[in-house]
Amino acid sequence: GNSVTQMEGPVTLSEEAFLTINCTYTATGYPSLFWYVQYPGEGLQLLLKATKADDKGSNKGFEATYRKETTSFHLEKGSVQVSDSAVYFCALKENTGFQKLVFGTGTRLLVSP
Amino acid sequence: GAGVSQSPSNKVTEKGKDVELRCDPISGHTALYWYRQSLGQGLEFLIYFQGNSAPDKSGLPSDRFSAERTGGSVSTLTIQRTQQEDSAVYLCASSLEGTSGRYEQYFGPGTRLTVT
Numbered sequence A: 001g002n003s004v005t006q007m008e009g010p011v012t013l014s015e016e017a018f019l020t021i022n023c024t025y026t027a028t029g030y031p032s033l034f035w036y037v038q039y040p041g042e043g044l045q046l047l048l049k050a051t052k053a054d055d056k057g058s059n060k061g062f063e064a065t066y067r068k069e070t071t072s073f074h075l076e077k078g079s080v081q082v083s084d085s086a087v088y089f090c091a092l093k094e095n096t097g098f099q100k101l102v103f104g105t106g107t108r109l110l111v112s113p
Numbered sequence B: 001g002a003g004v005s006q007s008p009s010n011k012v013t014e015k016g017k018d019v020e021l022r023c024d025p026i027s028g029h030t031a032l033y034w035y036r037q038s039l040g041q042g043l044e045f046l047i048y049f050q051g052n053s054a055p056d057k058s059g060l061p062s063d064r065f066s067a068e069r070t071g072g073s074v075s076t077l078t079i080q081r082t083q084q085e086d087s088a089v090y091l092c093a094s095s096l097e098g099t100s101g102r103y104e105q106y107f108g109p110g111t112r113l114t115v116t
Helices: none
Strands: A003-006 A011-014 A019-021 A023-026 A031-037 A044-050 A056-057 A062-065 A075-077 A086-091 A101-103 A107-111 B005-007 B011-014 B019-024 B033-039 B042-050 B053-056 B065-070 B073-080 B088-095 B111-115
Touching: A003 A086, A003 A101, A011 A019, A023 A031, A023 A086, A023 B033, A031 A056, A031 A062, A044 A062, A101 B033, A101 B042, B005 B088, B011 B019, B019 B088, B019 B111, B033 B073, B042 B065, B042 B073, B073 B088
Parallel strands: A011 A107, B011 B111
Antiparallel strands: A003 A023, A019 A075, A031 A044, A031 A086, A044 A056, A056 A062, A062 A075, A086 A101, A086 A107, B005 B019, B019 B073, B033 B042, B033 B088, B042 B053, B065 B073, B088 B111
C-alpha cells in the first residue's frame, strides 16, 4: 500500500539556521504530495503542496519539490524562526479513489532564539 | 468564516464505556474525513463520507468503531466498549468534495480521548 516515511525528530535548530526535513514516499500511480504543520495547541494546517513531478510547492518561506525519480518531497527553509516551532507532517493523496491522506509520523521542529 | 469544529475538545472515559465524538464541517463541504493521531501509530485515516454515505470505511480499526453523518453536515464517531488503546486525538477534516482531488482538506482542532 501507499506509505510516507519522514525523518524522526526532534530537529533542534537555532534561529536563522537552514532547515531540511526529509520525506520519501511509496505509492502506486502518481499521488499529490503535501506538507502539513501543527502548531502547539492548534489543528493541522496545509503548508504547501505539489500535484505532479517537478512541481515546487512554497509558502511562508518553506519549499518542497516533487521528485519522482527519488520518490521524495523534502521540506526546506533557508532561515527558520522561533515561530516555526511545530510538528511537520508529510502526506500523500492518491489521485484516484476517495482522496484520503496518508501521513508520515511527523517531525517536531524546535527553534531556539 | 467558521472552520471545522469538534466537540468535546477533551474526553476522559473509563474502559468499557461508550463515547461519541462530534464533528461540524465547514458549511457546504460535502466530503468529510475522520483521522486518528496516536503516539504509536501516527496519523491514520479512519473513514470518509461523501454526503451522508461512507464509501470508504477501510481505516476503522474494529467493529467497536462506527460513524454516521446526517443532513450532509454533522458527523458523529462512536466508539463502543472503549479500550486503553483507543486513547488518541481524533481529527475531523472536510473538503468541498472528495473525488476530484482538487480541494484541500481543512482540519478541526481534534478531540483528545483518554481511556482510563
